[in-house]
Amino acid sequence: MTSSPFDDYLTRDEEVADLLRQEWVRQTTTLQLIASENFASPAVMAATGSILTNKYSEGYPGRRYYGGNQIVDEVEDLARRRLTALFGADHANVQPHSGANANLAVYLALLQPGDTILAMRLDQGGHLTHGSPASITSTFFNFVSYGVTPRDDNPESPGELIDFDHVRRLALEHRPKLIVAGATAYARRIDPAPFREIADEIGALLMFDSAHVAGLIAGGSHPNPVPYADVVTFTTHKTLRGPRGGAILCREEHAKAIDSSVFPGQQGGPLEHAVAAKAVAFREAALPAFADYTDAVVTNARAFANALSAEGFRCVSGGTDNHMVILDLRTFDDDLTGKVAQEVLDRAGITTNRNQIPDDPRSPFITSGLRVGTAAQTTAGMGPDEFAQIASLMARTLRHRDDESSVAGVHGEVAELCGRFNPYATFTK
Numbered sequence: 001m002t003s004s005p006f007d008d009y010l011t012r013d014e015e016v017a018d019l020l021r022q023e024w025v026r027q028t029t030t031l032q033l034i035a036s037e038n039f040a041s042p043a044v045m046a047a048t049g050s051i052l053t054n055k056y057s058e059g060y061p062g063r064r065y066y067g068g069n070q071i072v073d074e075v076e077d078l079a080r081r082r083l084t085a086l087f088g089a090d091h092a093n094v095q096p097h098s099g100a101n102a103n104l105a106v107y108l109a110l111l112q113p114g115d116t117i118l119a120m121r122l123d124q125g126g127h128l129t130h131g132s133p134a135s136i137t138s139t140f141f142n143f144v145s146y147g148v149t150p151r152d153d154n155p156e157s158p159g160e161l162i163d164f165d166h167v168r169r170l171a172l173e174h175r176p177k178l179i180v181a182g183a184t185a186y187a188r189r190i191d192p193a194p195f196r197e198i199a200d201e202i203g204a205l206l207m208f209d210s211a212h213v214a215g216l217i218a219g220g221s222h223p224n225p226v227p228y229a230d231v232v233t234f235t236t237h238k239t240l241r242g243p244r245g246g247a248i249l250c251r252e253e254h255a256k257a258i259d260s261s262v263f264p265g266q267q268g269g270p271l272e273h274a275v276a277a278k279a280v281a282f283r284e285a286a287l288p289a290f291a292d293y294t295d296a297v298v299t300n301a302r303a304f305a306n307a308l309s310a311e312g313f314r315c316v317s318g319g320t321d322n323h324m325v326i327l328d329l330r331t332f333d334d335d336l337t338g339k340v341a342q343e344v345l346d347r348a349g350i351t352t353n354r355n356q357i358p359d360d361p362r363s364p365f366i367t368s369g370l371r372v373g374t375a376a377q378t379t380a381g382m383g384p385d386e387f388a389q390i391a392s393l394m395a396r397t398l399r400h401r402d403d404e405s406s407v408a409g410v411h412g413e414v415a416e417l418c419g420r421f422n423p424y425a426t427f428t429k
């Protein structure tokens, strides 16, 4: 596949070309189960590798600080129009370089340093930018954190769901100016309505960070937070299947503050090649085929969760409503840490990431959990049968992790499976 008319020139840089070839082989011959990853379409990649990377365009369409932006203005306007139409929003900013930038831009637009924000704690499923001590967000703002309800061994009510009583109690006690909904390691549907109710009760603003589920929302598989939230942030590269980047949607009243917070507040020149690629992804996400895709992502995740449970893993919150499954490894093998599981699975060609589970006794570097997702391999065309097979390959690898020939045997089966589902064979011109 060529991504631009200049692809051949890269062969003159053998070192980089060789690394890109190696990564191509890695992505297409091993299983990509990291829940935040996907395979962007060739059209998205062509725009990402396009001539727009040459252009400086500080500012916004019609209000640039450099000349020569007539066409770039049209590109960015097209991206904004497609995005507001996709989610039914008043205003869009498509310039954030990443999800983290988008979140920080919102905090700095709506709040004063030192103001209080109520968000989900990292080890309960929240993101670093939701106030982790390791994130710059916690330097500027006072975070109060909510979590999930305790685990319950009753399969009818497994617990580990967002604890709205806790959210409300903390809201009334700390009167945050902003409440953040959304998570990075949470397998259940997040309903925006109860967050809105609590925000209204204390006169707080509501931001919905839909970094992970933006694609599921666009495809109609998850509720759209736009009618409920003052601001919605997301990444364009996870379930939305676009280029790496971030975006912000907001109500008209916040448009000016959000735009000036992104530029000149935080960023300089926008990456207009990425903006063009975002426009391509927004069009793709509006097509009927994308709704079929997100439907399949969710169906596959359910099948994956069932098969993993049957192998002895415990699914945090008892299962999944979205594209990810958070596994508690302790029921499978009490000695197995997330760190070791991730490393062993890597040797078998199965790419995952370790993750803390709620109230994890182990550190974020070691962990007792593993996070897996179906977004990428569903793009490659895999279905429930393949995910059931992957669950059994994962269990076999981890059960026989000290037996190199067994791990190598799994690697062979993984290569065979990936050979039948090359992601770049499914996209048509």
Ligand SMILES: *Cc1c(COP(=O)(O)O)cnc(C)c1O
Pocket: 036, 097, 098, 099, 100, 101, 103, 126, 127, 129, 182, 183, 184, 209, 210, 211, 212, 235, 245, 246
């Ligand atoms: C991935 C993620 C982000 C950050 O996105 P980056 O592009 O990695 O900066 C922010 N919030 C949530 C909930 C995420 O899952």
